[in-house]
Amino acid sequence: MLKNIDISNSMTIKLDSELPEHPGFDPEYRRAPKRELTLTDREIKLALKNALRYIPEEHHEKLAPEFLEELMTMGRIYGYRYRPEGRIKGKSIDEYKGKCVEGKAMQVMIENNLDFDIALYPYELVTYGETGQVCQNWMQYRLIKKYLEKLTNEQTLVVMSGHPVGLFKSNKKSPRVILTNGLMIGMFDNPKDWSKATAMGVSSYGQMTAGGWMYIGPQGIVHGTFNTLLNAGRLKLGVAEDGDIRGHLFVSSGLGGMSGAQAKAVEIANGVGIIAEVDKSRIKTRIEQGWVSKSTDSLQEAFELADEYIDKKEPMSIAFEGNIVDLLEYAVDNDIKIELLSDQTSCHVPYDGGYCPQGLSFEERTELLKKDKEEFKKHVDKSLIKHFKLIEKLVDKGTYFFDYGNAFMRAVFDAGAKEIAKNGKDTSEGFVFPSYVEDIMGPMLFDYGYGPFRWVCLSGNHEDLIKTDKAAMDAIDPNRRGQDRDNYVWIRDAEKNKLVVGTQARILYQDALGRRDIALKFNKMVRDGEIGPVMLGRDHHDTGGTDSPYRETSNIKDGSNITADMAVHCFAGNAARGMSLVALHNGGGVGISKAINGGFGMVLDGSKRVDEILINSIPWDAMVGVARRNWARCENSIDTASQYNKKFQGKDHITIPYVADDNLIEKTFNNFKKEI
Numbered sequence: 001m002l003k004n005i006d007i008s009n010s011m012t013i014k015l016d017s018e019l020p021e022h023p024g025f026d027p028e029y030r031r032a033p034k035r036e037l038t039l040t041d042r043e044i045k046l047a048l049k050n051a052l053r054y055i056p057e058e059h060h061e062k063l064a065p066e067f068l069e070e071l072m073t074m075g076r077i078y079g080y081r082y083r084p085e086g087r088i089k090g091k092s093i094d095e096y097k098g099k100c101v102e103g104k105a106m107q108v109m110i111e112n113n114l115d116f117d118i119a120l121y122p123y124e125l126v127t128y129g130e131t132g133q134v135c136q137n138w139m140q141y142r143l144i145k146k147y148l149e150k151l152t153n154e155q156t157l158v159v160m161s162g163h164p165v166g167l168f169k170s171n172k173k174s175p176r177v178i179l180t181n182g183l184m185i186g187m188f189d190n191p192k193d194w195s196k197a198t199a200m201g202v203s204s205y206g207q208m209t210a211g212g213w214m215y216i217g218p219q220g221i222v223h224g225t226f227n228t229l230l231n232a233g234r235l236k237l238g239v240a241e242d243g244d245i246r247g248h249l250f251v252s253s254g255l256g257g258m259s260g261a262q263a264k265a266v267e268i269a270n271g272v273g274i275i276a277e278v279d280k281s282r283i284k285t286r287i288e289q290g291w292v293s294k295s296t297d298s299l300q301e302a303f304e305l306a307d308e309y310i311d312k313k314e315p316m317s318i319a320f321e322g323n324i325v326d327l328l329e330y331a332v333d334n335d336i337k338i339e340l341l342s343d344q345t346s347c348h349v350p351y352d353g354g355y356c357p358q359g360l361s362f363e364e365r366t367e368l369l370k371k372d373k374e375e376f377k378k379h380v381d382k383s384l385i386k387h388f389k390l391i392e393k394l395v396d397k398g399t400y401f402f403d404y405g406n407a408f409m410r411a412v413f414d415a416g417a418k419e420i421a422k423n424g425k426d427t428s429e430g431f432v433f434p435s436y437v438e439d440i441m442g443p444m445l446f447d448y449g450y451g452p453f454r455w456v457c458l459s460g461n462h463e464d465l466i467k468t469d470k471a472a473m474d475a476i477d478p479n480r481r482g483q484d485r486d487n488y489v490w491i492r493d494a495e496k497n498k499l500v501v502g503t504q505a506r507i508l509y510q511d512a513l514g515r516r517d518i519a520l521k522f523n524k525m526v527r528d529g530e531i532g533p534v535m536l537g538r539d540h541h542d543t544g545g546t547d548s549p550y551r552e553t554s555n556i557k558d559g560s561n562i563t564a565d566m567a568v569h570c571f572a573g574n575a576a577r578g579m580s581l582v583a584l585h586n587g588g589g590v591g592i593s594k595a596i597n598g599g600f601g602m603v604l605d606g607s608k609r610v611d612e613i614l615i616n617s618i619p620w621d622a623m624v625g626v627a628r629r630n631w632a633r634c635e636n637s638i639d640t641a642s643q644y645n646k647k648f649q650g651k652d653h654i655t656i657p658y659v660a661d662d663n664l665i666e667k668t669f670n671n672f673k674k675e676i
C-alpha cells in the first residue's frame with residue numbers, strides 16, 4: 001500500500017496542504033435540520049474514514065473529531081471548515097480561472113446554486129427542495145473547482161454523487177462534465193439504504209438542478225406555475241383561451257426554494273393567492289425580494305384581504321404565517337370558497353423536515369426532529385391524514401385540488417390513508433386527485449414538447465439578458481397556439497416582473513424546435529459580439545429527461561410509467577451529441593427510487609461547433625419525451641410526432657402507435673373468458 005506522502009505526491013489536483021480556518025456561521029442564514037442517522041458503529045467509522053480521504057494526513061488527527069461531531073449533530077459530514085468565508089455568488093465568467101469557457105461557466109453555475117440569496121441551506125450545500133445538494137461537502141466543492149480550473153476542451157470531468165472522480169481525455173465535441181447523483185443498485189434503491197449511503201458520504205441527492213448545477217432561483221418554476229394556473233383556470237373555472245385568472249382565488253403552501261414561485265406566479269396571472277408558510281424567515285426573504293406582496297398571521301385578515309382583491313379583480317399574493325392545515329381547517333369551518341387548491345410542502349421528504357405537522361411551530365418541528373424522529377413521524381402522519389380529509393371536504397364543495405409535483409398524495413398514502421389511492425390498496429392505478437401533470441402539464445404542454453428551457457447570461461450583464469429576451473420573443477409566433485401566446489406574454493413581461501434572483505437568467509417554456517431556433521439565434525449573437533457567452537439548459541421537469549410516475553410521467557398510462565429507459569436515453573443521447581454538461585439523477589423532486597431524471601447544460605461560445613451540437617441535440621432532448629409519450633398513446637403527442645415525421649421526412653423518424661379499439665379489446669377478452 002502506498003504511503004499517504006506518496007499518494008499526495010502522485011496528485012497534482014488536490015486540496016491545499018494548509019488547513020483553512022473554520023469560517024464560522026452567520027446566524028442570519030437558515031441551517032438544515034439534523035438528517036436521519038441510522039449508521040451502525042462500524043458504518044460511522046467508515047463515514048469518518050471516507051470524509052478524511054480528501055484531507056492530507058497531517059490534519060487527520062485534528063479533523064477526525066471535528067468531522068465526527070458534525071456527523072453526530074447534523075447527520076452528515078459537511079466539512080464546514082472548508083467552506084470559503086463570506087458570501088458565495090455566481091460572478092461574471094471573466095472572474096473565474098480556467099482553461100476553457102465551459103470550465104469557467106460551470107463555476108458560475110455552481111456558485112449561483114450556493115448563493116445565500118438562492119440556496120435554501122447554503123452552509124449544507126442545499127440549493128432547494130429541503131435536501132437537493134450541489135455536492136455532499138465542502139471538500140468536494142473545493143476539489144470540483146480545482147478540476148474545473150484545470151479542465152481543457154479535450155477533457156471530461158467525471159463527478160459521481162458530488163465526488164470528482166477525475167479528468168479524462170475526450171475530444172472537443174465531448175461533454176466537458178458528466179455527472180450522476182444518487183444512482184443505486186436496484187435492490188438497494190430505497191430511501192433507507194440510500195440514507196445510509198449518503199450518511200457514509202458515498203451518495204448525494206442532487207434533486208434536479210441542484211446537483212445538476214442549473215438552478216436559476218425560483219424564477220425557474222414561476223413560469224411553469226403561471227402556465228399551470230392559467231390552464232387550471234381554463235379547464236375548471238371557464239377562463240377564456242386568451243384570458244387570465246383575475247378575480248379567482250388560489251390557495252397553497254410553501255414559500256421555499258421552488259414553492260416560493262407560487263405567490264409570484266399567481267400575481268403574474270392576475271389572480272389572488274394565499275400561501276401558508278410555517279418558516280417566518282422564508283416569508284421575510286420572499287417579501288424582501290418582492291415575490292410575495294403581503295403577510296399576516298391572522299387567517300381572518302388573510303381571507304378578508306383576498307376577498308377585497310377578488311372583488312376589485314386585481315392581483316394580490318398573501319403569505320399566511322402558519323400551517324396549511326390550520327388554514328384549510330379555518331376555510332372548512334367558516335365555509336370559505338377556495339377555487340384552486342394545491343400544496344408545495346417538501347412532501348418528497350416528509351419525515352426529514354419537509355413537512356411541518358399541524359400543532360408544531362417551525363422551531364418545535366426542528367427540535368422534535370432532532371430529539372425524537374419516531375415521535376416526529378407520528379405527528380407528520382396524523383397531520384397529513386387530517387390535511388387530506390380537509391381537502392376532501394373542500395373538493396366536495398367544488399374546489400379543484402391538484403397535486404403539484406411534491407409527492408403529497410404519495411406521502412398521505414404512506415401516512416396510512418390508503419383511500420387516497422384510486423383502488424384503495426396500492427398506488428398502481430394512481431390517486432383520487434389528479435396531479436397537475438395528468439390534467440394540465442402533460443396533455444397541454446409536455447405532449448407538444450413544451451418545457452422549461454432556460455439560459456444564463458454568463459457575463460452577468462443585465463443588458464445581455466434584455467437582448468436575449470427580445471431575441472427569444474421575436475422567435476415566437478403568438479398566434480400559433482394558446483401555449484405560444486402564454487409564452488410570448490411571459491417573455492414580453494419578464495423584465496417588468498423582476499424575476500431575476502442570482503445570476504442573469506431567464507426561463508421560457510418552448511417546444512423542441514422553438515428551443516433549437518432560439519439557441520441558434522443566441523449562439524449567433526455571441527459570435528457577432530452582441531452578447532457574452534450563454535449557458536443553456538432546462539430543469540428536469542420537462543417532456544424529456546425525466547421518468548417519474550408521480551409527476552412528469554404521471555399521464556403515461558400504458559404501464560411503462562414504472563420504467564426509466566427514456567430518462568437514461570435522453571442523458572446518453574445528449575452526451576453522444578456533445579452537450580457541455582450532462583447529468584443523471586435518482587429521485588428528482590419526488591424522492592429516492594421514485595424517479596430517474598436527467599438534465600443538461602450547454603455553453604454557447606459563438607462557434608460553428610456549437611451550432612452543430614445545438615442542431616443535433618436540442619430537438620432530441622425534448623423529442624425523446626414526445627416520442628415516448630406518443631408510444632404511450634397520449635393523444636396530443638401522437639399529433640406532435642406525426643407532424644414531426646412530416647417535417648423531417650427522410651431524416652428523423654418516430655414510431656407511432658396504431659390504436660386498438662377499446663370495444664374490440666373488451667369483446668376479445670370477454671370471449672376468451674367465456675371459453676375457459
Ligand SMILES: NC(=O)c1ccc[n+]([C@@H]2O[C@H](COP(=O)([O-])OP(=O)(O)OC[C@H]3O[C@@H](n4cnc5c(N)ncnc54)[C@H](O)[C@@H]3O)[C@@H](O)[C@H]2O)c1
Nearest residue numbers: 129130254256257258259277278324345346356405406589
Ligand atoms: N411542481 C414542480 O414543478 C416542482 C418543482 C420543483 C419542486 N417541486 C416539489 O415541491 C416541493 C417544495 O419544493 P421547495 O423547493 O419549495 O422546497 P422547500 O423545502 O424549499 O420549501 C417547502 C416549504 O414548505 C414549508 N412548509 C412545510 N410544511 C408546511 C406546512 N405544513 N404548512 C406550511 N408550510 C409548510 C417549509 O417551511 C418550506 O419553506 C418539493 O417536494 C419539491 O420536490 C415541485
